[in-house]
Amino acid sequence: MYRYDEFDSAFVRERVAEFRGQVERRLAGALTEDEFRPLRLRNGLYLQLHAYMLRIAIPYGVLSPKQLRQLAMIGRRWDRGYGHFTTRQNLQYNWAKLVDIPDLLAALADVEMHCIQTSGNCVRNVTADPFAGAAHDELEDPRPWCEILRQWSTLHPEFNWLPRKFKIAISGAAEDRAAIAFHDIGLKIVRGPDGENGFRVLVGGGMGRTPYVGLEIRSFLPKQHLLSYIESILRVYNLHGRRDNINKARIKILVNQLGIEKFREDVEADWARSRKDAVDLPEDEIRRIMSYFAPPDLPARPAMDEGVERRRLVDAAFATWLKHNVRPHRVPGYVSAVISLKEPGRTPGDATSDEMDFVADLAERFSVNEVRVNYTQNLILPHVARADLPALYDELVRGGLATGNFDLLGDMICCPGLDYCNLANARSIPIAKEIAKRFADPERQELIGPLRLNMSGCINACGHHHSGNIGILGVDKKGTELYQISLGGNPKDAAAVGTIIGPGFRAEAVPEAIDTIVETYLANRDEGETFLDTWNRIGAAPFKEALYGAA
Amino acid sequence: MPEIVTANRLVDGIVVYLAKDGGWTEELDDARLAETEDQTKALEAEAAKAVAARIVVAVYPMSVEIENGKVHALSVRERIRAAHKTTLTKDWYDVPL
Numbered sequence: 001m002y003r004y005d006e007f008d009s010a011f012v013r014e015r016v017a018e019f020r021g022q023v024e025r026r027l028a029g030a031l032t033e034d035e036f037r038p039l040r041l042r043n044g045l046y047l048q049l050h051a052y053m054l055r056i057a058i059p060y061g062v063l064s065p066k067q068l069r070q071l072a073m074i075g076r077r078w079d080r081g082y083g084h085f086t087t088r089q090n091l092q093y094n095w096a097k098l099v100d101i102p103d104l105l106a107a108l109a110d111v112e113m114h115c116i117q118t119s120g121n122c123v124r125n126v127t128a129d130p131f132a133g134a135a136h137d138e139l140e141d142p143r144p145w146c147e148i149l150r151q152w153s154t155l156h157p158e159f160n161w162l163p164r165k166f167k168i169a170i171s172g173a174a175e176d177r178a179a180i181a182f183h184d185i186g187l188k189i190v191r192g193p194d195g196e197n198g199f200r201v202l203v204g205g206g207m208g209r210t211p212y213v214g215l216e217i218r219s220f221l222p223k224q225h226l227l228s229y230i231e232s233i234l235r236v237y238n239l240h241g242r243r244d245n246i247n248k249a250r251i252k253i254l255v256n257q258l259g260i261e262k263f264r265e266d267v268e269a270d271w272a273r274s275r276k277d278a279v280d281l282p283e284d285e286i287r288r289i290m291s292y293f294a295p296p297d298l299p300a301r302p303a304m305d306e307g308v309e310r311r312r313l314v315d316a317a318f319a320t321w322l323k324h325n326v327r328p329h330r331v332p333g334y335v336s337a338v339i340s341l342k343e344p345g346r347t348p349g350d351a352t353s354d355e356m357d358f359v360a361d362l363a364e365r366f367s368v369n370e371v372r373v374n375y376t377q378n379l380i381l382p383h384v385a386r387a388d389l390p391a392l393y394d395e396l397v398r399g400g401l402a403t404g405n406f407d408l409l410g411d412m413i414c415c416p417g418l419d420y421c422n423l424a425n426a427r428s429i430p431i432a433k434e435i436a437k438r439f440a441d442p443e444r445q446e447l448i449g450p451l452r453l454n455m456s457g458c459i460n461a462c463g464h465h466h467s468g469n470i471g472i473l474g475v476d477k478k479g480t481e482l483y484q485i486s487l488g489g490n491p492k493d494a495a496a497v498g499t500i501i502g503p504g505f506r507a508e509a510v511p512e513a514i515d516t517i518v519e520t521y522l523a524n525r526d527e528g529e530t531f532l533d534t535w536n537r538i539g540a541a542p543f544k545e546a547l548y549g550a551a
Numbered sequence: 552m553p554e555i556v557t558a559n560r561l562v563d564g565i566v567v568y569l570a571k572d573g574g575w576t577e578e579l580d581d582a583r584l585a586e587t588e589d590q591t592k593a594l595e596a597e598a599a600k601a602v603a604a605r606i607v608v609a610v611y612p613m614s615v616e617i618e619n620g621k622v623h624a625l626s627v628r629e630r631i632r633a634a635h636k637t638t639l640t641k642d643w644y645d646v647p648l
Contacts, residue, residue, distance in 0.1 A: 049631065094637075098562055420637055480627075
């Protein structure tokens with residue numbers, strides 16, 4: 001993984017010192033809250049319902065055991081012993097005290113971490129395929145390009161005050177596991193006409209109040225021009241994006257108002273006259289950054305392991321975990337193992353400090369010192385020898401982290417909602433827990449098959465409800481929490497925004513409604529169909545009828 | 552309906568209410584009640600002083616109900632804030648009590 005050089009290290013330390021001074025001035029009265037708010041937001045510090053919330057950047061979801069242990073220590077020392085992994089591969093602490101934040105940031109800097117670009121109208125922490133560098137279907141590791149974008153965007157003078165926040169995601173694999181079509185810019189590494197790798201560039205995707213699937217602005221961008229081309233997109237947005245209305249300020253609104261053709265024309269015109277030689281990185285610098293992400297030395301092993309096969313036959317829970325949480329690796333005899341943070345009863349995405357320490361130990365023992373965070377709020381050990389799976393699984397059982405529900409119904413995405421968040425209109429965590437309870441039977445989840453259920457407690461859509469196969473949105477209707485259900489969303493390659501199926505449900509009626517939707521799918525599905533396949537074939541009518549009766 | 556004034560404490564962000572004793576309390580029951588518009592204005596003026604003195608931030612008035620001598624917040628949001636806890640429920644779909 002990337003290691004800070006002297007510049008990175010000095011810069012992050014300077015930011016800690018600067019913010020320490022700003023906190024002191026706030027507490028001494030030299031800064032009012034109005035003056036202080038934008039400064040704290042520049043450092044990832046929000047004021048939420050119950051307390052301050054600190055959002056820590058985990059660049060493209062990659063963590064070392066040392067970093068994870070430091071996060072655990074921070075949770076114990078300055079918070080309440082747990083944190084929340086988010087849909088942007090970040091970590092949030094919910095109960096930090098303002099007076100402690102400078103020391104907390106210094107502790108983060110000790111392990112090359114910070115909270116910069118986790119808030120504010122800047123280019124946010126870039127996200128990526130969590131299986132990057134490990135996945136069997138990967139054309140090229142996206143992490144060096146994430147790191148290049150990180151270094152380029154941090155403190156970029158032209159793009160420090162964009163009309164609104166700006167999110168970029170990169171995938172280098174055949175399957176999109178980073179929801180790139182729902183980002184301001186989505187990049188997919190593809191093979192070009194001359195056999196060279198480059199980027200397919202999507203622009204204007206997003207969730208929130210006005211969801212859009214990103215549109216292709218360029219089918220192939222030579223890799224060496226990534227920065228200059230992204231810069232041209234950002235320049236056109238920075239000049240023409242709306243600043244008068246926060247709800248219309250994202251690039252998706254601009255792209256859809258101008259139309260993709262006109263937007264592309266403007267970007268290409270800017271790019272044609274831009275100083276590519278001054279912006280694009282020289283080859284040797286690209287190679288230098290790539291060298292930090294050199295694949296670990298994994299001697300090939302037999303693709304089959306007898307121990308695993310024996311265990312699979314006699315241990316149904318292990319077999320389920322193996323089927324869903326273990327993903328193929330590019331090196332024979334290795335796999336990536338997903339550690340689900342979605343055990344029934346758990347707040348989705350929450351992990352205690354003890355669990356973080358525990359996973360750090362596992363990463364050292366089983367995964368050449370690497371941990372990943374997935375945008376679906378799980379942790380991943382990317383490089384595990386297949387032969388080690390029984391031992392790893394036994395450890396996970398011991399640590400209460402062996403739930404085998406990755407990408408099944410129980411693996412819900414869920415935002416903090418009205419239990420924590422100042423923007424929320426309704427709670428999401430208790431609904432998620434109740435749905436998890438209703439569908440706790442692993443055999444039933446197995447029968448249902450892959451199903452992405454995403455839930456947000458407000459229209460800002462941190463819980464990605466628009467892209468859920470089943471999406472739930474909590475709203476406030478005259479003081480009562482009400483939940484709108486949408487169906488047919490898809491975060492992957494055939495990305496789609498879900499369709500609202502009808503009037504909303506009161507909280508206590510939501511699990512039954514989800515059950516009705518699932519049963520309607522099961523009653524209608526053809527052999528081998530997923531929920532999404534059935535939805536795409538039969539449409540909304542059978543679901544509407546099951547939920548609301550015949551029209 | 553009586554009103555009270557709520558805020559977050561500056562140093563740690565914890566939810567507080569302007570109290571009967573003139574300070575700030577974490578307990579809804581200790582909040583000072585305003586029965587008239589003028590009384591609400593007086594509470595807000597006092598809260599503004601506390602903002603200037605860097606004791607609290609994010610001040611606003613809110614309506615409450617009095618039931619058997621106990622103060623109750625009306626909205627789900629304020630009931631969750633008053634509980635100082637998350638996802639603590641009697642019945643899961645009920646708001647914290």
